[in-house]
Amino acid sequence: MRTAIAINPRHAAHDEPRHVEQAARLHAITAALNASGLRASLLEIPARPATEDQLLAVHSPSMIELVRWSANRPHSWIDHDTYTTSASWDAALMAAGTAVAVVEAVVGGSARNGFALVRPPGHHATPTESMGFCLFNNVAVAARYAIDHLSIGRVAIVDFDVHHGNGTQDIFYTDDRVFFCSTHASPLYPGTGAERDIGSGKGHGTTLNLPLPHGVGDAGFARLFDDVVIPAIRRYRPDLILVSAGYDGHWADPLGPLTLSVAGYAALTRRLMEAAEEVCRGRMVLVLEGGYHLRALAASAMACLEVLTNKNSIVVDPLGPAGESEPDVSALIARMRQNHPLLAG
Numbered sequence: 001m002r003t004a005i006a007i008n009p010r011h012a013a014h015d016e017p018r019h020v021e022q023a024a025r026l027h028a029i030t031a032a033l034n035a036s037g038l039r040a041s042l043l044e045i046p047a048r049p050a051t052e053d054q055l056l057a058v059h060s061p062s063m064i065e066l067v068r069w070s071a072n073r074p075h076s077w078i079d080h081d082t083y084t085t086s087a088s089w090d091a092a093l094m095a096a097g098t099a100v101a102v103v104e105a106v107v108g109g110s111a112r113n114g115f116a117l118v119r120p121p122g123h124h125a126t127p128t129e130s131m132g133f134c135l136f137n138n139v140a141v142a143a144r145y146a147i148d149h150l151s152i153g154r155v156a157i158v159d160f161d162v163h164h165g166n167g168t169q170d171i172f173y174t175d176d177r178v179f180f181c182s183t184h185a186s187p188l189y190p191g192t193g194a195e196r197d198i199g200s201g202k203g204h205g206t207t208l209n210l211p212l213p214h215g216v217g218d219a220g221f222a223r224l225f226d227d228v229v230i231p232a233i234r235r236y237r238p239d240l241i242l243v244s245a246g247y248d249g250h251w252a253d254p255l256g257p258l259t260l261s262v263a264g265y266a267a268l269t270r271r272l273m274e275a276a277e278e279v280c281r282g283r284m285v286l287v288l289e290g291g292y293h294l295r296a297l298a299a300s301a302m303a304c305l306e307v308l309t310n311k312n313s314i315v316v317d318p319l320g321p322a323g324e325s326e327p328d329v330s331a332l333i334a335r336m337r338q339n340h341p342l343l344a345g
């Protein structure tokens with residue numbers, strides 16, 4: 001089976017060129033994809049808009065109506081950093097629905113794994129609020145759809161964006177059918193994602209936060225995934241792995257204080273792909289989140305896509321490593337292994 005991709009065709013008019021979350025981001029990825037020669041080997045899934053019922057499964061009616069109302073104007077702001085244009089309603093519906101379409105293809109068996117290349121991003125959108133450049137929570141909509149309509153019992157969402165996926169956490173914090181794991185720089189926007197936040201009620205133990213000191217890069221992430229993230233996934237045993245794939249942890253990114261490289265992102269994807277092969281028949285879908293240095297974003301997304309098509313592929317890193325020393329993450333790993341319910345004992 002092939003790797004599936006789907007690209008949001010309505011994203012371009014959701015654009016503010018003075019804002020870092022701009023149409024040029026996805027244009028850079030698609031240009032790199034076309035230049036690579038890889039596109040012909042992929043299974044391209046038609047994009048489609050989310051239904052309002054799919055949105056309502058994770059968002060409140062009032063939040064959905066606010067996005068619709070805001071997008072009736074040529075240009076508006078939902079908060080100080082989240083803009084809309086007259087095309088944003090269509091773009092946001094298509095972003096969420098396209099994530100659902102790729103998940104459906106993978107779960108249905110027509111694709112081995114997949115990548116939803118969408119914007120606007122989604123992981124900051126909470127049940128009641130659009131924020132942080134995000135209108136609807138694309139990965140959450142796809143996860144809930146998989147559980148409610150595709151006979152998926154458990155979903156693991158791994159978020160390696162440099163910012164904490166506060167919206168995804170809030171949506172599933174009490175739901176034991178979704179394991180949410182976030183690696184993120186701390187302190188950094190939005191200021192959430194503390195180690196002590198591990199879920200509540202039925203969801204106790206199904207949230208895993210790894211707040212990282214500034215400067216952590218390839219070596220630290222490799223240790224965190226080997227010693228914490230992958231063991232937690234093995235213990236949870238999901239039927240599907242979704243990845244909030246944000247590339248703003250790259251050392252060149254203007255917003256992120258971490259030091260991952262293109263090769264580092266490929267290595268993380270390879271680890272997750274191997275875990276998916278072990279626990280859920282390889283079923284894994286990446287959903288694009290952040291990443292604001294256009295060259296690093298395009299190269300990182302393409303490296304991950306190359307790994308999805310062939311986990312043994314040799315990835316060329318055009319930007320190279322950060323070349324900086326990293327802070328030690330040993331203490332964080334030890335605390336997680338001692339205290340988190342999925343790892344302790």
